[in-house]
Amino acid sequence: MSTTDDAEATRDPDERARERLIELAAEFYDQFAGGQIPEMTLPTRTKSNIEYDEESGVWVYGDRTSTRSANSVRGARKLLKAAYAIEFLARQLDQGRSSTLRELYYLSESWDAEDAHFNDQSESDKLIEDLEIVTGVTREDFHMRPEESGATLMGPLRLREQTRRGEREIHCQEDVGEGGYQIPNNPDTIEFLDHDVEFVLCVETGGMRDRLVENGFDEEHGTLVVHLKGQPARATRRITKRLHDELDLPVVVFTDGDPWSYRIFGSVAYGSIKSAHLSEYLATPEARFVGIQPSDIVEYELPTDPLSDSDVNALESELEDPRFQTDYWEEQIELQLDIGKKAEQQALASRGLDFVTEEYLPARLDEMGVS
């Protein structure tokens, strides 16, 4: 989460994260010392308390709050677990260590207070999200890693990654194999050095990512190809946002032509309900959708599959979704419901292996004013 305080921003993020955690623990302490029942106040994390912020173009939490109070056994246990987790995180930051969300769940078994052990991983995952919200520090800055891994980059970008083993300077075309540069779990350890990138192209499937690289699309068009690997990991969304914000690069998203893929676009562009507290850190509202558009299915006579019932339901719920309430999306989604079909990115291969890089993408990007 970006802090707006410039003085803070220049400080060591580990130290800042640690201080915020200790401040939170100190609040509990002060409440106790003052004879109050300790409590912690959070925005209510339900769908009904999620708002689309017109100005920033991302999802954020609304005004409703919930209070975790130690005035019940259940509430007291939650604060106890929070206190133990804070102690663990503060020590981890102090020692320059990190751990996975799953390790935290298992680690709690070693805590002396049995009431502080987590019942399952969803409980510890949710606590970490709560701590993110209350402290304004991201999970990455707590040094908590996910299981999901970031995807890969390929394109004319030179970067410096701060690893535990020292700095690595890597050019994402010249210094990597065909597999590309593997995005680390915390992409804020990356500094962008120099580049010849014209635009960032986020691609849903590995097959299409490989096609673009084989056809040299990144070299010919100054494209930084970001492989989303389906629903993108936080690390992938974060680096995409940083590429846009710091290098002032246009971002376009290329997926299959079905409602689930439009949601992948939505999570890159507008953020997700699950991580609405992180939208400013993860979402790139300026990102634009390349396709596959329902109108492409018609225009290029692509091989299709029929829409299933759940596809139709998902499209109908997208029509109600404020993120998709634009003339463009209404037209495309209504067209898709009308034709009753969906198509994959790789269906473009029915017109030859070079069609996507020689015809489809150049035409679409030109139309969008991107390249």
Place this chain on the structure above:
Amino acid sequence: MSTTDDAEATRDPDERARERLIELAAEFYDQFAGGQIPEMTLPTRTKSNIEYDEESGVWVYGDRTSTRSANSVRGARKLLKAAYAIEFLARQLDQGRSSTLRELYYLSESWDAEDAHFNDQSESDKLIEDLEIVTGVTREDFHMRPEESGATLMGPLRLREQTRRGEREIHCQEDVGEGGYQIPNNPDTIEFLDHDVEFVLCVETGGMRDRLVENGFDEEHGTLVVHLKGQPARATRRITKRLHDELDLPVVVFTDGDPWSYRIFGSVAYGSIKSAHLSEYLATPEARFVGIQPSDIVEYELPTDPLSDSDVNALESELEDPRFQTDYWEEQIELQLDIGKKAEQQALASRGLDFVTEEYLPARLDEMGVS
């Protein structure tokens, strides 16, 4: 598939693959020319025709064969599709191109004979496997890519990858970020240059892979950490086998402690039924299992989950599986059925984040005589 003919082995694999395909097409032609109904003979690819080869320690096809003959419309259509696919593959090799399995399926829509179009991707996938078997050339040498991607390497190994953009020399610790070196789709484009590797450690989960790297296990023990990412892709199994065969390195496999993970070990070590024709190319029969062993669950009192009904069924079917018919596996599987519990790799974190690298692995590897 390794050819045993030394003269052939030194030739350009693209040219060899192309020749084998054309030889196969020429057979059809000769059959036609000789007034015969064309046909193609293959080993029967059913479970009942799979044999465990005691000598090589891998699964191979048995003696039963099936014949695809053009004496029925269905059979004729199959050979027609094979002929079109052979033409496509031969042209692809000639042009130094490659494509994904899914692209091949879509590409068939552009073939002029409508009877040659594939009905679904499983049909084209199966045809490629048939061609692998008949020609003795691997899919990789046909330049057919999967959707699944290879995983990553981290450790003291310097390699050279032949990419479409020229050669890249990469040290898998010094020249990569924390994410490691991304294995390309065809790892036979890699040449091993030099190394300080003592043994290869294949790891099932990303969380454990990250733990080993964070704790510097690869640096301290001369370990090349191969991330399997669950059930390993062909590329991951292939490079593991090459590391063993070419560099004479011990290979050990570290997974969760449940029947599905034992199958992951099995696919690294013995090959899978689906790709029995490739066992010699993909399997590493000398690979050994580190854990999590059922006996570790007991010894270290790891946090567990109860075995589900499908876990129990899978364990019982492993007891019947020739790959697991050793004293070691029988003892471990019977113990697991007895305690009725399973545990994940990361459950070791219940004894602290360093337990796995400071105690568990050193003790296990010592016991196994590996390090």
